[in-house]
Amino acid sequence: MLTKRQLDVLQYLMEQNDYVKVEDLKSKYNVSNRTVRHDLLLLEDWLLKYQIRLERNRKKGVKLPLTEKQMKLLLQETQNKPLFFHNKERNKMIIKALIEESFVSSDVIQEELQVSKSTFLQDLKQVKKWLNEKGLNFVRNKGDIQLIGNERMVRAAYIDLLREQFNDQHIFQLFIRGEGSEVLVSPWKEWFPLEDIYEISQLLHHLEEKLSLQFSDSSFSALSLHLLMAVQRLKEGHLIQMDQELLNELKNKTEFSKVKALILEPLQLLFHVKTPEEEIAYITQHVLGAQREKESDDEEDDFYRDLALEIMKNVEQRYNQKLMNQDKIMDGLSIHLKPAFYRAKYNLQTKNPLKDQIEKIHGALIQMIDEETNRVLEPFHIRFDRDEICYIALHIISGMTQPVLPLKYKIGIVRSSGLGTSTLLEQRMATLYPQIISIKKYSYKEIMNATSFMEDLILTTIDLPIQNQIPVIKVSPLLTKEDILKLTPYIGEPHQAMHEEGMLMQVMNNIMSIIENHAIINDEKGLTRDLLHFFQGNQSTNQDKELSQLLSSKNIALQKELRSWQECIQYGNQLLIQSNCTSIDYGHYLVKLAEQPQNHFVIAEGVAFPHATSDAVIQTGLSLVTLKKPLVFGASKKKVWLIATLAATDRTQHIKALSTLLELLSDPLFMSKLKYETNPQNIWKEIVKKEGEKG
Template identity: 40%
Template sequence: MLSARQQSILTELLEQRGFVPVDRFQSEYGLSARTVRHDLLQIEDWLAGYDIGIERNRKHGIALIVDEDGREKLERLLRERPDHLDAERRSRWLAKRLLESSKLRTDEVQEELKISKSTLLSDLAEVTRLLGGKDLKLAREGGWIRVLGDERKKRSAYLELLRLEITDENVLRVVLGDREDRMGGTNLWNPWFSPKDAQFLFDIVRMLERKLNVEFTDAGYSALVLHLLMAVERLKNNHRIQMDPELFGEVSGAEEFRVVRQLALPEMERYFQLEVPLEEAGYITQHILGAQKAQDAKAEQSVYVQLAKRIVMEVEQELHRPLQRTEQVVHGLSVHLKPAMYRAKFGLQSANPLLPQLEQENASLLDVTQEVVNRVLKEHGVCFDRDEIGYISLHLSSGLSHAVSAVRKRVAIVCSSGLGSSAILQRRLESMFPVLEIAGRFAYKELKQLPFEQIDAILSTIEIQLPLPVQVIKVSPLLSPEDESSIGRLLGVSPLGRPMEADTLQRVGEIVRIVERHADVRNRNRLLEDLIHLLQGGSVSGHKGLQRLTELLPAGSILTGQTAEGWEEAVRLGSRLLRERGIIGLQYEEKLFQMIGEQKHHFVIGEGIAFPHASPQDGVWGTGFSLVTLAEPVPLGPSGQPVWLLVTLAAADKTSHLTALSTLLDVFGDAAFMEFLRRADDADAVWDRLKAKEGETLDAEN
């Protein structure tokens, strides 16, 4: 027996007539990958009973193996005898059947749904409530049930229910009287809407698409056609609606309004032999603006792309972790934003049927999304309701590999006066630990007034002997390295380190070459490591236990022989490898683009070698490297320096990557290794060679 959700997934597979990406179900239903796999296995077992199979393809997704006879049988099963419906869906299904038919027998309904009489009475009470909001009544007599009320209101109620039950593609097919998509074997639209009229209006919508050079979403198509059908019915009955003058003034200045007025309205008046007022042109314009897809802007400066990037970056900061697949997330979000912003502006937002499930499964992500999105869009005069926020959170959740928490660590600052040194400490904390939230600065005498239930720890510049219900960490106002370590260890957060400038690496390499001309170097790699550590402000001893290059650069973060159309694509290849490991967010990649575009960098550290990196403040959640070689060099930014090797670094602290850097410098100075790297076509072979390089260093030390 399939659940309601599994039936919905199966319906989508049936309608697709091809492969469906599995991750679509994750984002569409807000499910984990594991839950989707479970649902698909249940569906596969159920289908086996009808000799229908499922084909899986790692690249394309999943598809049904079914001939036309099996497809027709499956459509009939899903339409006529659902295996399982929850109470809400069962009530909607029953209301729709009642609106389709003149009347129904109660015993036949019980048999069809496999429910008891008491359950039927409960469902009918819900149907009464649903229809009551449409000025329709439910009548029961002699074992029969039927709906009483105006036919136009029945039609309106049916349209709303239908849009909840089937896809927009099928809505259009039903509107147009497509024989293959008639519900229950009867074209239910013809008594209310002439297929000829619907076809005419459909052609009007297609004409508007061509003239405006836009593309409507499936939902936009169906909503616009249905709006036009309803508008014509209103005008036939001499019922005109007024538009707010200010709103009319705004939409009447749009190019879409001009095209509707000059082309669509005259055609509608000629065909239907009635006058179409300008207010209707205004409402049609509203639907057009809310229905069209955002164009896939090739220019990355598209306002909607930039808004999507801002939303992603701020959500990453709020969640304290990077999103995965950010290109897809930004693209999907930017496409969604344009019509969504118009819908919000014109009051066309609709209910999100997935919202209850989203609230139950990840309310914290919804809260973060709502705060960030409405903050970003405030300057555009737009505020999304919770339903629209739910749709946006689905885009964002597609970039999350597992459940997230938006909870931040909160600390209170205490000093002898609550001023002076505490202000210095706060500024230092905000610089070194931006993931911490400062609950406030307090004097020692205010200790008993602290909101202990709202904070995780106290950072104090003075000794506190009182027993308190939270952790107390004694620190210097300037935060010594020991203080940073204590805060990080006790609160589970990492301090930001100073960025490693590429010209420092160049300088170290030059120093080593000078030394090698005048002396025999026993351990070149150790010399490089000590010099890097010294120039970073540390000592030449006491930095044992640092991570080696092959620990920070796994084989999965190495790409060889890649093709890139420009430096942006080349840099994105390297940053994507770090994002996939959860080390950086979109903000870091954007910062690299900015630095290269504005020539505020020293990334080119050798002939053909680029070393992109930015500050930890730019969205770093770990330390790691990626390595990309290009089949053909690309000019890096406006300076045009050709590069074929990009080693991208993200460092969350000051020291853990220093040993790895020394190995890299050793590699860059090894002509034979660089020639191997230029010709390499196997990531594992590159990693093995790097591992061997580290082994040479260990042998030299021993």
């Protein structure tokens, strides 16, 4: 959609029979040269839809030659053309203008947006809020709006704005392959000249070659965005400042001299910009902080291998278990630590798109890895944020399950953020599918350039705009239950059952019975809880909740007369919905799982324990339903009279509750009372009493 000013420029060009100079357009519309060039690029792109070309002449300017038929067409298209921008679009346009121009005219931009003064003032409030979050601000003076803030923060905000506009797939395809459809390329024209994008992409490929390294896909695109943005800022004369001590430190790095030799002259020749040492130093920071695909032969790498080893040993000590595949973890972790160290040091840490999912599944374990990693880094005055810790965790988690020997089925794995994601995915696949052989790990560049494959299936953690002769399936590196369902038509059901909590409850019942036969248990509840934590791979934390906290009397329904096992599940979930623990989708998902032959929902005689990891879980909770008449439950074909439905947001905070529940399920007196009781409050009081007995 064209703005009012761009439509005005178009109509003005339509009226002229000759070339119009950029300077004339600048004066006529009271905007900068950059804004004129930007408007002309968008007009040029818009005109191509009607097979009309804008003529350019470096000396004369621009001209719009039209036939009579073309003139009528454009008049028809531009007359009474509606102009409307959503408030988010308006905010983005104002921020973009401020970052690109440093100051803009209130009247000009308000007219361009076609909004009232009151609406424009509301937009400015939202713009100010966004800028404040980035450490920036603006001031209004005599009708102008001026951006306030240091250059480093302006550039960081610029990158954030670009990231909001373009997803990884667009960035990978354009920067890494240097190509794209008209639909893909068109939005970039609003920001940068396409020739700049292609030149910078080639410059970075040359840098990789000369430095004998290969950046990960995400690091390559991040470096590309940084260089593209930096060039635009330098063109406008915005130079970045750096602390002299930090500048001297970077100048002593071998990467600085290499970057200077390889990038300085091309930047100046290609873009005609002055490139001071500070700019080379900032590019060096990004090169140091960029994730590599493989380890280099740099002697400095020994330092990061030592850090990786210390982190691994500390985690093993806290975890109280040896990690599997230690050499593989060491290699991946040490490769990751070097750029991560520099990212933290230079405040370049990035967002981890898997952080929420990882923390949801491995909550307490992530906290432990956070503590041990940052304890190792403390002497160097470096601290990793939670996003970086979750990347570290991907490497460590991959060693917490014994791998299964591969057999028959061949897969390839595509990843974009480094070795950790692919290593974890490979380990999860090997554990769940013993018939799997992992043939190759592809980068985005490699998979897009591949012409033949040895694999039967390609798994990817990013979107791939390709059609291959073999199936390509997008999954999470954590391989969720939803991912497993997507894989089933291709490679069958997983070897390891999906319902780990149910299996664990069965195993725990058996273990406790064996221990009771051979020893006196002084603290049955404590032993059960500790064993549950051990088998879950988690550390006990103060986030553990008591059973009475997760199971209120309102979530207990007794002596119900229900017609089917499906109704039992839905009833139990309805109690959780009323407690704001789940949505209705959770009940449907549990029914679907219970229909599968390999489900482990029946954990003891007469007892079903439906549960799952699902996005339909809002907060951790439990419900209990007893039946007046037992019913055959799901594919198990076993009769149950008690349905305990669990909804969990992670694998930790319900462990204490499960240990109490196991103890109660093993208590004949409690089970007898539960089977015939009609008052939920009485059962809840028995639970509280049991918790009090063990403190």
